[in-house]
Amino acid sequence: MSHTRWKLAREKKLVEECAESPEVAAERAEIRLAMAFAKAVYDRRVELGLTQTQLAERAGLTQAKISRVEGADTVPTLPLLRRLTLALNASLNIALDDDHEEVTFTAHPAA
Template structure:
């Protein structure tokens, strides 16, 4: 999804600090499910989490693309 938003813009939409968004994006922190939900809402996206054995995947899908 390419919305062209800066970290500061995503943070403002999600009610987070830019530093928190930076840590999540840089994999320096493990986001909680409620935090991922806030980010999905901020990005107007659907959040999908897949867990299978040793593999996990988190993806955001732009709702406007549907």
């Protein structure tokens, strides 16, 4: 079993053992989504061989802002999503479900 599946199974077991309030469940979902987005940005940046500073320059942002995005410390706005998507030369895909969030960048084909 992969670490991710183990982690999700452990999280589901914890949820079953103690009842969460709807507010806590919503906050947990928001955190998972922020972490999924942060990981997707980091993975794509590394795939392109860029530093945070280089990505910031491409997106017209600061390195500190990229650090906050990759640290899941900020809630991205639509304009920020667009800037990052263009800077990462990719399409942004977000899949949301009751207990699953998936964020990926799909590289644009080489021209």
